Amino acid sequence: MRFLVYAILAAAGTVLQTAWLTYLPLGGGIADPLLPIIMTVGLLHGSEEGAVVGAGIGLLHDVMSGSPLGLGMAAGVCVGFAAGLGERSLSFESAWLPALGGAMLTVLGAAVSMTAAHLVGLAQAPFADAVRAVLGSACYNGVIAVPIFHGLRRLDAAAVGLYERSRA
Amino acid sequence: MFPSPALVRRRLLIWSLLCILALVILTAQMHSPDGRRIGWLGTAVEAVLAPPAVALARVSGVFTGAWGFITEIGTLRTANQRLTGEVARLREENARLRPDAQENARLRALLGFKQQLPYRSLAARVVGRDPSQWFSTVLVDRGASEGVQRDDPVITSDGVVGHVVEAVGSAARVLLVADPRSAVSVVLDRSREVGVAVGQGQTLLKVTYLSRDADVRPGDLVLTSGLGPIYPRGLPVGTVVSVSRTTMFQEAVIRPTSDLGHLEDVLIVLRGGAR
Numbered sequence: 023m024r025f026l027v028y029a030i031l032a033a034a035g036t037v038l039q040t041a042w043l044t045y046l047p048l049g050g051g052i053a054d055p056l057l058p059i060i061m062t063v064g065l066l067h068g069s070e071e072g073a074v075v076g077a078g079i080g081l082l083h084d085v086m087s088g089s090p091l092g093l094g095m096a097a098g099v100c101v102g103f104a105a106g107l108g109e110r111s112l113s114f115e116s117a118w119l120p121a122l123g124g125a126m127l128t129v130l131g132a133a134v135s136m137t138a139a140h141l142v143g144l145a146q147a148p149f150a151d152a153v154r155a156v157l158g159s160a161c162y163n164g165v166i167a168v169p170i171f172h173g174l175r176r177l178d179a180a181a182v183g184l185y186e187r188s189r190a
Numbered sequence: 191m192f193p194s195p196a197l198v199r200r201r202l203l204i205w206s207l208l209c210i211l212a213l214v215i216l217t218a219q220m221h222s223p224d225g226r227r228i229g230w231l232g233t234a235v236e237a238v239l240a241p242p243a244v245a246l247a248r249v250s251g252v253f254t255g256a257w258g259f260i261t262e263i264g265t266l267r268t269a270n271q272r273l274t275g276e277v278a279r280l281r282e283e284n285a286r287l288r289p290d291a292q293e294n295a296r297l298r299a300l301l302g303f304k305q306q307l308p309y310r311s312l313a314a315r316v317v318g319r320d321p322s323q324w325f326s327t328v329l330v331d332r333g334a335s336e337g338v339q340r341d342d343p344v345i346t347s348d349g350v351v352g353h354v355v356e357a358v359g360s361a362a363r364v365l366l367v368a369d370p371r372s373a374v375s376v377v378l379d380r381s382r383e384v385g386v387a388v389g390q391g392q393t394l395l396k397v398t399y400l401s402r403d404a405d406v407r408p409g410d411l412v413l414t415s416g417l418g419p420i421y422p423r424g425l426p427v428g429t430v431v432s433v434s435r436t437t438m439f440q441e442a443v444i445r446p447t448s449d450l451g452h453l454e455d456v457l458i459v460l461r462g463g464a465r
Protein backbone atom coordinates (compact mmCIF):
# COMPACT_ATOMS: atom_id res chain seq x y z
CA MET A 23 0.00 0.00 0.00
CA ARG A 24 2.72 2.45 1.07
CA PHE A 25 4.88 1.62 -1.91
CA LEU A 26 1.92 2.14 -4.26
CA VAL A 27 1.48 5.63 -2.78
CA TYR A 28 5.20 6.34 -3.26
CA ALA A 29 5.05 5.12 -6.86
CA ILE A 30 2.04 7.30 -7.69
CA LEU A 31 3.62 10.35 -6.04
CA ALA A 32 6.93 9.75 -7.79
CA ALA A 33 5.21 9.43 -11.19
CA ALA A 34 3.22 12.61 -10.58
CA GLY A 35 6.35 14.45 -9.40
CA THR A 36 8.29 13.34 -12.47
CA VAL A 37 5.58 14.51 -14.86
CA LEU A 38 5.27 17.83 -13.01
CA GLN A 39 9.01 18.38 -13.07
CA THR A 40 9.42 17.53 -16.77
CA ALA A 41 6.48 19.61 -17.96
CA TRP A 42 6.47 22.60 -15.60
CA LEU A 43 9.20 22.97 -13.03
CA THR A 44 12.04 23.03 -15.59
CA TYR A 45 10.51 26.25 -16.91
CA LEU A 46 10.66 27.91 -13.48
CA PRO A 47 14.37 28.04 -12.63
CA LEU A 48 15.60 29.93 -9.57
CA GLY A 49 19.22 31.14 -9.67
CA GLY A 50 19.96 28.54 -12.32
CA GLY A 51 18.54 25.74 -10.16
CA ILE A 52 15.43 23.65 -10.77
CA ALA A 53 13.05 22.28 -8.15
CA ASP A 54 13.09 18.51 -7.70
CA PRO A 55 9.94 17.25 -5.92
CA LEU A 56 11.29 13.69 -5.97
CA LEU A 57 14.12 14.48 -3.56
CA PRO A 58 11.82 15.45 -0.65
CA ILE A 59 9.83 12.25 -1.25
CA ILE A 60 13.00 10.14 -0.94
CA MET A 61 14.07 12.16 2.09
CA THR A 62 10.71 11.63 3.81
CA VAL A 63 10.75 7.87 3.20
CA GLY A 64 14.29 7.67 4.58
CA LEU A 65 13.45 9.71 7.67
CA LEU A 66 10.26 7.77 8.42
CA HIS A 67 11.38 4.23 7.63
CA GLY A 68 15.17 4.16 7.85
CA SER A 69 18.19 3.80 5.63
CA GLU A 70 17.27 0.48 4.01
CA GLU A 71 13.89 1.58 2.77
CA GLY A 72 15.21 5.05 1.95
CA ALA A 73 17.95 3.61 -0.24
CA VAL A 74 15.62 1.16 -2.03
CA VAL A 75 12.91 3.77 -2.67
CA GLY A 76 15.63 6.28 -3.65
CA ALA A 77 16.98 3.78 -6.20
CA GLY A 78 13.54 3.26 -7.73
CA ILE A 79 12.64 6.93 -7.85
CA GLY A 80 16.10 7.87 -9.15
CA LEU A 81 15.76 5.33 -11.96
CA LEU A 82 12.32 6.68 -12.84
CA HIS A 83 13.83 10.19 -12.94
CA ASP A 84 16.57 8.95 -15.28
CA VAL A 85 14.05 7.34 -17.64
CA MET A 86 11.91 10.47 -17.85
CA SER A 87 14.65 13.09 -17.80
CA GLY A 88 16.89 11.90 -20.62
CA SER A 89 19.93 11.51 -18.37
CA PRO A 90 22.05 8.37 -18.64
CA LEU A 91 20.37 5.61 -16.61
CA GLY A 92 22.04 5.11 -13.25
CA LEU A 93 23.05 8.70 -12.46
CA GLY A 94 19.80 9.63 -10.71
CA MET A 95 19.65 6.13 -9.24
CA ALA A 96 23.07 6.52 -7.57
CA ALA A 97 22.05 9.93 -6.22
CA GLY A 98 18.68 8.57 -4.99
CA VAL A 99 20.31 5.63 -3.20
CA CYS A 100 22.72 7.91 -1.33
CA VAL A 101 20.07 10.53 -0.52
CA GLY A 102 17.64 7.90 0.83
CA PHE A 103 20.36 6.19 2.83
CA ALA A 104 21.66 9.47 4.29
CA ALA A 105 18.14 10.60 5.22
CA GLY A 106 17.57 7.26 6.95
CA LEU A 107 20.51 7.89 9.27
CA GLY A 108 18.32 10.49 10.99
CA GLU A 109 15.39 8.10 11.45
CA ARG A 110 15.59 7.85 15.23
CA SER A 111 17.82 10.77 16.13
CA LEU A 112 15.97 13.76 14.64
CA SER A 113 12.82 15.49 15.84
CA PHE A 114 10.18 15.35 13.11
CA GLU A 115 8.31 18.21 14.75
CA SER A 116 11.14 20.65 14.08
CA ALA A 117 10.06 23.21 11.50
CA TRP A 118 13.62 23.37 10.13
CA LEU A 119 14.09 19.64 9.59
CA PRO A 120 12.50 19.29 6.12
CA ALA A 121 13.86 22.62 4.84
CA LEU A 122 17.45 22.02 5.97
CA GLY A 123 17.27 18.33 5.09
CA GLY A 124 15.96 19.07 1.58
CA ALA A 125 18.71 21.62 0.93
CA MET A 126 21.55 19.48 2.33
CA LEU A 127 20.42 16.32 0.57
CA THR A 128 20.16 18.25 -2.72
CA VAL A 129 23.85 19.10 -2.40
CA LEU A 130 24.64 15.48 -1.54
CA GLY A 131 22.61 14.15 -4.49
CA ALA A 132 24.30 16.56 -6.91
CA ALA A 133 27.75 15.64 -5.59
CA VAL A 134 27.05 11.91 -6.02
CA SER A 135 25.60 12.46 -9.48
CA MET A 136 28.56 14.56 -10.63
CA THR A 137 31.07 12.11 -9.19
CA ALA A 138 29.36 9.19 -10.92
CA ALA A 139 29.31 11.14 -14.21
CA HIS A 140 33.05 11.83 -13.90
CA LEU A 141 33.70 8.16 -13.14
CA VAL A 142 32.22 7.09 -16.48
CA GLY A 143 33.85 9.95 -18.40
CA LEU A 144 30.84 12.18 -19.04
CA ALA A 145 31.78 15.83 -19.54
CA GLN A 146 30.21 18.21 -17.07
CA ALA A 147 29.42 21.91 -16.91
CA PRO A 148 32.13 24.23 -15.47
CA PHE A 149 32.44 23.89 -11.68
CA ALA A 150 31.29 27.44 -10.92
CA ASP A 151 28.12 27.01 -13.01
CA ALA A 152 27.48 23.65 -11.36
CA VAL A 153 27.82 25.11 -7.86
CA ARG A 154 25.46 27.98 -8.71
CA ALA A 155 22.84 25.62 -10.14
CA VAL A 156 23.11 23.22 -7.18
CA LEU A 157 22.75 26.05 -4.65
CA GLY A 158 19.68 27.34 -6.52
CA SER A 159 18.16 23.85 -6.51
CA ALA A 160 19.03 23.42 -2.82
CA CYS A 161 17.13 26.60 -1.89
CA TYR A 162 14.21 25.58 -4.07
CA ASN A 163 14.08 22.04 -2.67
CA GLY A 164 14.39 23.34 0.89
CA VAL A 165 11.20 25.32 0.37
CA ILE A 166 9.14 22.64 -1.36
CA ALA A 167 10.38 19.97 1.08
CA VAL A 168 8.33 21.46 3.93
CA PRO A 169 4.82 20.81 2.53
CA ILE A 170 5.91 17.55 0.86
CA PHE A 171 7.42 16.20 4.11
CA HIS A 172 4.40 17.03 6.28
CA GLY A 173 1.89 15.91 3.63
CA LEU A 174 3.65 12.63 2.96
CA ARG A 175 4.10 11.99 6.69
CA ARG A 176 0.32 12.19 7.21
CA LEU A 177 -0.34 10.10 4.12
CA ASP A 178 2.17 7.52 5.29
CA ALA A 179 0.58 7.30 8.75
CA ALA A 180 -2.85 6.86 7.16
CA ALA A 181 -1.56 4.12 4.84
CA VAL A 182 0.09 2.25 7.74
CA GLY A 183 -3.13 2.58 9.84
CA LEU A 184 -5.24 1.27 6.97
CA TYR A 185 -2.90 -1.71 6.52
CA GLU A 186 -2.97 -2.56 10.23
CA ARG A 187 -6.78 -2.30 10.42
CA SER A 188 -7.10 -4.61 7.41
CA ARG A 189 -4.92 -7.20 9.20
CA ALA A 190 -6.77 -6.94 12.52
CA MET B 191 18.65 4.13 20.48
CA PHE B 192 21.60 3.02 18.36
CA PRO B 193 21.10 0.17 15.87
CA SER B 194 22.85 -3.13 16.48
CA PRO B 195 26.12 -3.86 14.60
CA ALA B 196 24.31 -6.56 12.58
CA LEU B 197 21.67 -4.05 11.44
CA VAL B 198 24.34 -1.50 10.53
CA ARG B 199 26.18 -4.16 8.51
CA ARG B 200 22.97 -5.12 6.70
CA ARG B 201 22.16 -1.51 5.87
CA LEU B 202 25.66 -0.85 4.55
CA LEU B 203 25.47 -4.04 2.48
CA ILE B 204 22.19 -2.98 0.87
CA TRP B 205 23.52 0.53 0.22
CA SER B 206 26.72 -0.82 -1.32
CA LEU B 207 24.83 -3.27 -3.54
CA LEU B 208 22.49 -0.55 -4.79
CA CYS B 209 25.41 1.81 -5.49
CA ILE B 210 27.23 -0.92 -7.42
CA LEU B 211 24.04 -1.72 -9.36
CA ALA B 212 23.65 1.98 -10.28
CA LEU B 213 27.26 2.17 -11.48
CA VAL B 214 26.89 -1.06 -13.48
CA ILE B 215 23.77 0.33 -15.21
CA LEU B 216 25.57 3.63 -15.82
CA THR B 217 28.66 1.95 -17.25
CA ALA B 218 26.52 -0.26 -19.49
CA GLN B 219 24.77 2.87 -20.80
CA MET B 220 28.09 4.36 -21.87
CA HIS B 221 28.64 1.47 -24.28
CA SER B 222 25.34 2.12 -26.09
CA PRO B 223 24.86 4.73 -28.86
CA ASP B 224 24.08 8.21 -27.46
CA GLY B 225 25.02 7.00 -23.97
CA ARG B 226 21.46 5.94 -23.26
CA ARG B 227 19.38 2.81 -23.84
CA ILE B 228 16.34 2.45 -21.60
CA GLY B 229 15.08 -0.95 -22.75
CA TRP B 230 11.49 -2.14 -23.06
CA LEU B 231 10.60 -1.44 -19.42
CA GLY B 232 11.87 2.15 -19.61
CA THR B 233 10.07 2.66 -22.92
CA ALA B 234 6.86 1.38 -21.33
CA VAL B 235 7.25 3.75 -18.37
CA GLU B 236 7.94 6.63 -20.72
CA ALA B 237 4.96 5.69 -22.89
CA VAL B 238 2.71 5.86 -19.81
CA LEU B 239 4.12 9.11 -18.37
CA ALA B 240 4.84 11.06 -21.58
CA PRO B 241 1.16 11.74 -22.51
CA PRO B 242 0.34 13.42 -19.16
CA ALA B 243 3.58 15.42 -19.45
CA VAL B 244 2.56 16.53 -22.94
CA ALA B 245 -0.95 17.41 -21.71
CA LEU B 246 0.46 19.39 -18.78
CA ALA B 247 2.88 21.22 -21.05
CA ARG B 248 0.02 22.26 -23.32
CA VAL B 249 -1.47 24.31 -20.49
CA SER B 250 1.90 25.47 -19.20
CA GLY B 251 1.64 28.61 -21.30
CA VAL B 252 -1.06 29.88 -18.96
CA PHE B 253 0.95 28.80 -15.90
CA THR B 254 4.25 30.35 -17.00
CA GLY B 255 2.39 33.47 -18.10
CA ALA B 256 0.93 33.84 -14.61
CA TRP B 257 4.36 33.20 -13.05
CA GLY B 258 5.93 35.82 -15.29
CA PHE B 259 3.22 38.29 -14.30
CA ILE B 260 3.90 37.74 -10.61
CA THR B 261 7.68 38.01 -10.91
CA GLU B 262 7.60 41.09 -13.12
CA ILE B 263 4.85 43.04 -11.40
CA GLY B 264 7.33 45.49 -9.92
CA THR B 265 8.54 46.64 -13.31
CA LEU B 266 5.11 46.87 -14.90
CA ARG B 267 4.33 50.44 -13.78
CA THR B 268 7.52 51.89 -15.29
CA ALA B 269 7.16 49.80 -18.39
CA ASN B 270 3.58 50.96 -18.80
CA GLN B 271 4.60 54.64 -18.90
CA ARG B 272 7.37 53.97 -21.39
CA LEU B 273 5.18 51.80 -23.56
CA THR B 274 2.35 54.34 -23.74
CA GLY B 275 4.73 56.76 -25.45
CA GLU B 276 5.98 54.08 -27.75
CA VAL B 277 2.49 53.01 -28.80
CA ALA B 278 1.84 56.30 -30.57
CA ARG B 279 5.12 56.09 -32.43
CA LEU B 280 4.62 52.48 -33.38
CA ARG B 281 1.06 53.08 -34.62
CA GLU B 282 2.41 55.50 -37.15
CA GLU B 283 5.24 53.16 -38.08
CA ASN B 284 2.86 50.21 -38.28
CA ALA B 285 0.63 51.99 -40.79
CA ARG B 286 3.68 52.73 -42.92
CA LEU B 287 5.08 49.17 -42.78
CA ARG B 288 1.84 47.20 -43.07
CA PRO B 289 2.00 46.71 -46.86
CA ASP B 290 5.62 45.54 -46.60
CA ALA B 291 4.75 43.15 -43.76
CA GLN B 292 1.88 41.63 -45.70
CA GLU B 293 4.12 41.07 -48.67
CA ASN B 294 6.79 39.58 -46.42
CA ALA B 295 4.29 37.17 -44.83
CA ARG B 296 3.12 35.97 -48.23
CA LEU B 297 6.69 35.40 -49.39
CA ARG B 298 7.61 33.60 -46.18
CA ALA B 299 4.62 31.30 -46.53
CA LEU B 300 5.56 30.69 -50.13
CA LEU B 301 9.21 29.99 -49.47
CA GLY B 302 8.75 28.40 -46.06
CA PHE B 303 11.69 26.48 -44.78
CA LYS B 304 9.69 23.29 -44.64
CA GLN B 305 9.05 23.49 -48.37
CA GLN B 306 12.72 24.04 -49.13
CA LEU B 307 13.76 20.80 -47.52
CA PRO B 308 14.30 17.92 -49.92
CA TYR B 309 13.20 15.52 -47.15
CA ARG B 310 9.86 14.68 -45.57
CA SER B 311 9.54 16.51 -42.30
CA LEU B 312 7.14 16.96 -39.43
CA ALA B 313 6.59 20.10 -37.35
CA ALA B 314 6.71 19.46 -33.59
CA ARG B 315 6.38 21.52 -30.44
CA VAL B 316 8.82 21.28 -27.54
CA VAL B 317 6.76 20.23 -24.52
CA GLY B 318 9.38 19.30 -21.94
CA ARG B 319 13.00 19.85 -21.03
CA ASP B 320 15.61 17.75 -19.31
CA PRO B 321 15.50 18.82 -15.65
CA SER B 322 18.92 17.36 -14.89
CA GLN B 323 20.80 20.57 -15.91
CA TRP B 324 23.89 18.66 -17.00
CA PHE B 325 22.42 16.96 -20.04
CA SER B 326 20.47 18.44 -22.92
CA THR B 327 17.41 16.66 -24.16
CA VAL B 328 13.91 17.91 -24.95
CA LEU B 329 10.56 16.17 -25.25
CA VAL B 330 8.50 16.95 -28.38
CA ASP B 331 4.82 16.27 -29.02
CA ARG B 332 5.29 14.00 -32.04
CA GLY B 333 6.14 10.35 -31.71
CA ALA B 334 6.20 6.89 -33.21
CA SER B 335 2.51 7.08 -34.16
CA GLU B 336 3.38 9.87 -36.64
CA GLY B 337 6.32 7.95 -38.10
CA VAL B 338 9.07 9.43 -35.93
CA GLN B 339 11.93 6.98 -35.39
CA ARG B 340 15.16 6.81 -33.43
CA ASP B 341 17.98 8.77 -35.15
CA ASP B 342 15.65 11.10 -37.09
CA PRO B 343 17.42 14.50 -37.34
CA VAL B 344 15.69 17.46 -35.69
CA ILE B 345 16.23 20.98 -37.06
CA THR B 346 14.89 24.52 -37.06
CA SER B 347 15.05 27.06 -39.86
CA ASP B 348 18.32 28.23 -38.25
CA GLY B 349 20.05 24.86 -38.33
CA VAL B 350 20.62 21.56 -36.58
CA VAL B 351 19.04 20.97 -33.16
CA GLY B 352 19.76 17.30 -32.47
CA HIS B 353 18.35 13.87 -33.19
CA VAL B 354 15.64 11.59 -31.83
CA VAL B 355 16.86 9.07 -29.26
CA GLU B 356 13.50 7.66 -28.16
CA ALA B 357 10.10 7.70 -29.85
CA VAL B 358 6.96 6.50 -28.11
CA GLY B 359 3.28 6.87 -29.14
CA SER B 360 2.74 10.61 -29.08
CA ALA B 361 6.10 11.94 -27.95
CA ALA B 362 9.78 11.70 -28.74
CA ARG B 363 12.94 12.59 -26.86
CA VAL B 364 15.53 14.63 -28.76
CA LEU B 365 19.22 14.61 -27.83
CA LEU B 366 20.45 18.15 -28.50
CA VAL B 367 23.82 18.79 -30.16
CA ALA B 368 24.91 20.56 -26.96
CA ASP B 369 24.66 17.32 -24.95
CA PRO B 370 28.02 15.76 -24.04
CA ARG B 371 26.80 12.50 -25.61
CA SER B 372 26.25 14.13 -29.03
CA ALA B 373 28.80 14.03 -31.88
CA VAL B 374 28.07 15.40 -35.38
CA SER B 375 30.32 15.05 -38.41
CA VAL B 376 30.78 18.58 -39.77
CA VAL B 377 32.57 20.50 -42.51
CA LEU B 378 33.75 24.12 -42.47
CA ASP B 379 31.91 25.92 -45.25
CA ARG B 380 34.84 28.09 -46.38
CA SER B 381 37.82 25.71 -46.16
CA ARG B 382 35.90 22.39 -46.53
CA GLU B 383 37.84 21.05 -43.55
CA VAL B 384 36.10 18.08 -41.90
CA GLY B 385 35.77 17.65 -38.13
CA VAL B 386 33.49 16.39 -35.38
CA ALA B 387 31.26 18.77 -33.39
CA VAL B 388 30.79 17.50 -29.85
CA GLY B 389 28.54 18.88 -27.14
CA GLN B 390 29.98 20.12 -23.87
CA GLY B 391 26.84 20.33 -21.76
CA GLN B 392 26.71 24.09 -22.17
CA THR B 393 25.86 26.68 -24.82
CA LEU B 394 28.93 26.30 -27.04
CA LEU B 395 30.08 23.21 -28.98
CA LYS B 396 33.61 22.10 -29.76
CA VAL B 397 34.80 20.96 -33.21
CA THR B 398 37.67 18.51 -32.85
CA TYR B 399 40.01 16.68 -35.24
CA LEU B 400 40.61 19.68 -37.54
CA SER B 401 44.03 19.28 -39.18
CA ARG B 402 46.74 21.52 -37.73
CA ASP B 403 47.39 23.42 -40.96
CA ALA B 404 43.72 23.97 -41.83
CA ASP B 405 42.59 27.56 -42.38
CA VAL B 406 40.00 28.10 -39.63
CA ARG B 407 38.88 31.60 -38.60
CA PRO B 408 36.31 33.01 -36.20
CA GLY B 409 33.06 33.62 -38.06
CA ASP B 410 33.43 30.55 -40.32
CA LEU B 411 30.14 28.73 -40.89
CA VAL B 412 30.06 25.06 -39.86
CA LEU B 413 27.75 22.66 -41.74
CA THR B 414 26.86 18.99 -41.43
CA SER B 415 29.14 16.93 -43.66
CA GLY B 416 26.69 14.13 -44.42
CA LEU B 417 29.41 11.59 -43.50
CA GLY B 418 27.65 10.37 -40.36
CA PRO B 419 24.64 8.04 -40.33
CA ILE B 420 22.14 10.61 -39.02
CA TYR B 421 22.36 14.11 -40.50
CA PRO B 422 22.06 14.95 -44.20
CA ARG B 423 24.80 17.22 -45.57
CA GLY B 424 24.66 20.99 -45.73
CA LEU B 425 22.62 21.84 -42.60
CA PRO B 426 24.05 24.76 -40.57
CA VAL B 427 25.43 23.68 -37.18
CA GLY B 428 27.16 26.82 -35.90
CA THR B 429 29.71 29.56 -36.45
CA VAL B 430 33.30 29.51 -35.21
CA VAL B 431 33.91 31.64 -32.12
CA SER B 432 37.54 30.80 -31.37
CA VAL B 433 40.30 28.43 -32.53
CA SER B 434 43.02 26.67 -30.53
CA ARG B 435 45.80 24.21 -31.39
CA THR B 436 46.63 20.92 -29.69
CA THR B 437 49.75 18.86 -30.41
CA MET B 438 48.19 17.09 -33.39
CA PHE B 439 44.99 18.94 -34.30
CA GLN B 440 43.16 22.24 -34.16
CA GLU B 441 40.00 22.68 -32.15
CA ALA B 442 37.32 25.29 -32.74
CA VAL B 443 34.66 26.46 -30.31
CA ILE B 444 31.42 27.15 -32.19
CA ARG B 445 28.14 28.82 -31.30
CA PRO B 446 25.12 26.81 -32.52
CA THR B 447 23.05 28.58 -35.17
CA SER B 448 19.86 27.33 -33.48
CA ASP B 449 18.94 28.90 -30.14
CA LEU B 450 19.01 25.66 -28.15
CA GLY B 451 18.08 27.38 -24.92
CA HIS B 452 14.77 28.69 -26.22
CA LEU B 453 13.46 26.00 -28.54
CA GLU B 454 9.70 26.09 -29.12
CA ASP B 455 8.96 24.67 -32.57
CA VAL B 456 11.17 22.25 -34.48
CA LEU B 457 11.08 20.14 -37.61
CA ILE B 458 11.71 16.40 -37.42
CA VAL B 459 13.26 15.12 -40.65
CA LEU B 460 11.64 11.75 -41.22
CA ARG B 461 13.79 8.96 -42.49
CA GLY B 462 12.57 7.37 -45.69
CA GLY B 463 14.55 9.53 -48.03
CA ALA B 464 13.50 12.40 -50.26
CA ARG B 465 9.84 13.31 -50.63
